[in-house]
Amino acid sequence: MKLIVVDSALLIQKFLQLPVSIYKNDKNYIRPLDEDIESIFHDKTNKFYKKDNCIRWILTDSSGKTIGRIAAFINELTAYNYDQPTGNVGFFECINDQKSAFMLFDASRKWLLDKGMQAMDGPVNLGSREKWWGLLVDGFYPPSYCCNYNLPVYQSFFENYGFKVFFKQYTYLRNVMERLNKVYYAVAERISRNPDYHFKTVDKAHLNTFIADFRTIYNNAWVNHEGIGEMTNQEADHLIRSLKPVMDEKIAWFAYYKNEPIGFFLSIPELNQLFVKYAKGKLSFAVKMRLLYNKWMGNCKTMYGLVFGVIPQHQKKGVEIAMIVAASESLLKRKVYEQVQMNWIGDFNPRMMHVAEQIGAKIYKTHYTYRYLFDREAEFKRHPLI
Template identity: 30%
Template sequence: MICIEKVINQGDLHDFITFPSSLYGDDPNWIEPLHVERKEHLSEKNPGTEHIEWQAWLAKKDDKVVGRITAQIDTLHRELYGKDTGHFGMIDAVDDPEVFSRLFETAEAWLTSKGARKITGPFSLNINQESGLLVDGFETPPSALMTHGKPYYSSRVEQQGYTPGIDLLAYWMKRPELHFSPSLLKLMSEVRQKVTVRRLNRKNFAAEMQVLRNIFNSGWKKNWGFVPFTEHEFATMGDQLKYLVPEDLIYIAEIDSIPVAFIVGLPNINEAIADLKGKLLPFGWAKLLWRLKVSGVRTARVPLMGVRMEYQFSRKGPVIALLLIDALREPFERRNINAVEMSWILETNTGMRSILEKIGAVAYKRYRLYEKQL
């Protein structure tokens, strides 16, 4: 018998957060997220919960957890795409079709009770947080704030009637192999005369974060499934970036003193927490701080990048993106960061994909977003 239980208390939440550690115990590429971070993510401390209503469930067999799932309603998403939308997320389960069927039946029943008829996912908890089901690239560990998965997940999800909506790509760039062709260098030199690339001003950090938010919401607003960041969400993200990202890894591009694009380079936290098994006590904090601030990590991720919409289809837009990527090369080299993940990139974003591939980046992971009409 498969029993589906609603997550209703802290004990249930603990089981929900720690279940993947048993599921992925034999996977050398699994990196367990920090439990304290996951607990805050699934609480009112996550500013996204101001516009997201969600519920989580556990699947149990013989009193043992064998699966989990969430269902969510995002009011900001509904304002843009209709009052009948809903989402699923954080799906993890043993390879048992009955477990997947019962989990999705439960999540879909809850979504239906909220008026949902169009379901997309997985999101944890919306598209501006961890998104997509890994379908290619299982042989390497996930970068910071990216998901992992099991190869059988995609077929099990599709058996529930879900079809591919769109794919998200992660690109890998080895810094020593990064190269700009003579023609690209010429374009960059021409545009650099009209564009100023500067570091984010830490003395005015809160205001600068809202500058980044405005650029992001402008640049991404026509993308698949876009939901704007709220001021509170970006401010909270800023509080986290302030401690995790060195001051020379956030750059803003300006034209005539007006911000038009930005990039954020995040040291790969997953590399630093790989052996902590999700725990910061008793010595995890010290190890994490030492690795991030002293010994350093050898990889990084660009989790946030944006170019204002009015420049994306101009001759300057792609070159501005190149100038921002180029701005990270020197600080990466100084910190002995040898490789960086650019993620995620919509498969339909041929402009950015072309830029990355021209300078030596390779698409090495693919994440899929699914959809279903109820």
């Protein structure tokens, strides 16, 4: 077997094509768009990427066939926030052979060690946590857009190598046609009696306003979380406008207090179901037409909750529940979607897990984020609760 650094267009294609052979008989696998993967490995499309702090390999067998791949990288925003400087591995794929998997892990560990790291997390993204994060260990259903899907055997590869669970990630699913508990309507009614609070959906005709509101809420609610940097105007603008072609205004909600933005519950049609599963990795003209057709015909029955939150000053006041009730009632009236699949919630965030469970959502998928300490005698600590 031979490890080869990915440093040419041909090798990039081999890196991208490997999952096609690995999952050729898996009916649940949906190939990601090539551009969504490649955007991680360029500084123009990923502010966390630096050439000197990222490397990719493919692994080939004696015949030259690609049988594995992995990326190792250092996110300078998060690497030094732990007891040990911690690098990352991600985009791991491998045939069902532990020796091959260990070769990929060994190469990553040695490269990160040479860079001054003392631990590695994986499989994770070089960037924010809402994409390509964690190893799927339960709920092997078709993946959501930009979410990791993998062979079940990968769990044994990571754990036999010595990775330990740093935190667990739960993806919740809820039937949107089921009414909420009456208790929540009482909470929503109390909030609605306060004229200082109001909720509304996105209006694409005034998108600039919602982009500014999104950035304000995001930076107030998430900027202090581990590994989350402040979002710039440019980043917020790019993110929201990139969603515009697929956005359903009626499932993107904002909360306000005295006309100041304080929370959001942003969902979109589930893009893998909407069009990615037809794309075979390429966003062709025909695939774009399929997207428009499916969106127009309402063929996508699953909505994906991208992000949900309220700024700290208005938490535990019932605002989250009131916003959920408003969204739920709208969905019941429209009867367009059948279920909502939420972005993952870490087991380090029991309050948000409780909110999801209280509105009738059930755990649908479980991913693990692993950590491997290079000093095998060092004390391992799980992610602290927030």
